[in-house]
Amino acid sequence: MNISIILVRPRNPQNIGAAARAMGNFGLSDLRVVDPYEPVWREAVSAVGAHEILQNAKWYSSLKEALFDADLVLATTALKNRKINQEIVSLPDISAYLKESGSENCAIIFGPEKTGLSSEDISLAHCVLNIPTTAKVPSINLAQAVILCCYELAQTESSARGAKFKKPSFKEVEIVQNNITKMLAFLDLPPVLGEKVRSRRLAELASKRMLDKEDLFFINSIVNKIISAFIFGTSYNNSSKFIS
Known part of the structure; x- marks a missing residue:
């Protein structure tokens, strides 16, 4: 170690x-x-x-x-x-x-x-x-x-x-957290799940270390697909707010 x-x-x-x-x-x-x-x-x-x-x-x-x-x-x-x-x-x-x-x-x-x-x-x-x-x-x-x-x-x-159990690094977890944060920005969530609350909960989940590298890769792949759908799809009328 x-x-x-x-x-x-x-x-x-x-x-x-x-x-x-x-x-x-x-x-x-x-x-x-x-x-x-x-x-x-x-x-x-x-x-x-x-x-x-x-x-x-x-x-x-x-x-x-x-x-x-x-x-x-x-x-x-x-x-x-x-x-x-x-x-x-x-x-x-x-x-x-x-x-x-x-x-x-x-x-x-x-x-x-x-x-x-x-x-x-x-x-x-x-x-x-x-x-x-x-x-x-x-x-x-x-x-x-x-x-x-x-x-x-x-x-x-x-x-x-x-x-046997490959732990993701801090940087790898941070990348996925940032992508999930971007994805959640598209969703019409209630005020009780505001930005600060979402950020805190994501940090708490990350600290539990329940996922290995393969789990994290799987989640990140799905999150990236959802983000792409919001950016390039037509079903979400506020998608333009994410495009710089």
């Missing part, structure tokens, strides 16, 4: 460096950084003896871009004052969870030091990874969180189930 560690908007060079060292300690090498504070990022990368993992880290402007190849996305967050719609996995259970998932490319997301991941960031994840802590001090330092997760991830071995 390929595992990517993603730091979203990090602001402390020491935490960035410690995260990279932790990855090296436990055999991980794919570090991705989303919209870091540039002066801090330069300081971290240019530090004397900077870890090779840090110097080879990939920089992305958005979290979606960083998740392009992931077929399993886990968002780390403290649960206090959070409304979580996804499945919650406790860190001690992560090894068994990953083996059961059958995934090939897993991404673990860590938020900025002061605020943690935003609700929008978390909505992109298939599940939430929680590090058990006491109720009085529910959150822990970014670098410490990465170290703990890397240790547990190092216990995970590839599962044979992965070859």
